[in-house]
Structure formats: C-alpha cells, structure tokens
Amino acid sequence: MTTIRFIREGIDVQCKPGENLRDLVIKEKLQLYGLKGILGNCGGAGQCSTCFVSVEGGPKNSLSPLTPVEEEKLKNRPENWRLACQTLINSSSIILTKPQSPPPNLELLKESAENKKLPR
Numbered sequence: 001m002t003t004i005r006f007i008r009e010g011i012d013v014q015c016k017p018g019e020n021l022r023d024l025v026i027k028e029k030l031q032l033y034g035l036k037g038i039l040g041n042c043g044g045a046g047q048c049s050t051c052f053v054s055v056e057g058g059p060k061n062s063l064s065p066l067t068p069v070e071e072e073k074l075k076n077r078p079e080n081w082r083l084a085c086q087t088l089i090n091s092s093s094i095i096l097t098k099p100q101s102p103p104p105n106l107e108l109l110k111e112s113a114e115n116k117k118l119p120r
C-alpha cells in the first residue's frame, strides 16, 4: 500500500500502486473538479483539461510519467501540474486538488503536509 496526502482536504488516503489518481479521488468522494469540470468533464478520457492536480511533494517518480495527452494539454501550465485521469500512482505523494483555485492558506497547508513523515 502507498499513501496519497491531499493537502487541501488534510487527509492521507491509502491506495495500491498502479491506481489511477482520478479514480482514487472520486472513490474517496473528494472534490476534483472546479465549476467547469462539475458542469461537464470527459469522464477521464484526457480531453477536457478539468482534472488538474499539482504535485507538492514526494519522491520524483512517485507518479507515472507525463502521458502524450498531458504533454499537449499541460503545455502552458506549471511543471508540477498533472491531469489526474492520466496519472498512475507509483508511491506516496503529496497532492493539491484544484490548483487553479488554491486555498488562501496554501503555504501553511504545504508546510504542514511536508513536516509530517510521508509513508512509503
């Protein structure tokens, strides 16, 4: 088992390596989508660019490499952003959902998340 730490929600979620990040977020009933994605998303097909997450910590290879779809869709986005539907979990990682609308206390949340030991 591995752990995904969701810093906006303040929770750690256990999952199996190889699990899809979007599937995990939905299974845990966390909010992945902003308004645009709530109104209409592609269901994980890599077409709508509404399932953004940012990777805020964890080992470099904790998630699968960028897919060709992500390389196209994330061209003008920060380097640590991913499309959750295209991302497979390799090992423990720290994730921010909806990085396009960061919480006002983001720096505090990041610091708190980084200070707690992340299980492998």
Ligand code: FES
Binding pocket: 041, 042, 043, 044, 045, 046, 047, 048, 049, 050, 051, 083, 084, 085, 086
């Ligand atoms: S759900 Fe549409 S791109 Fe990820």
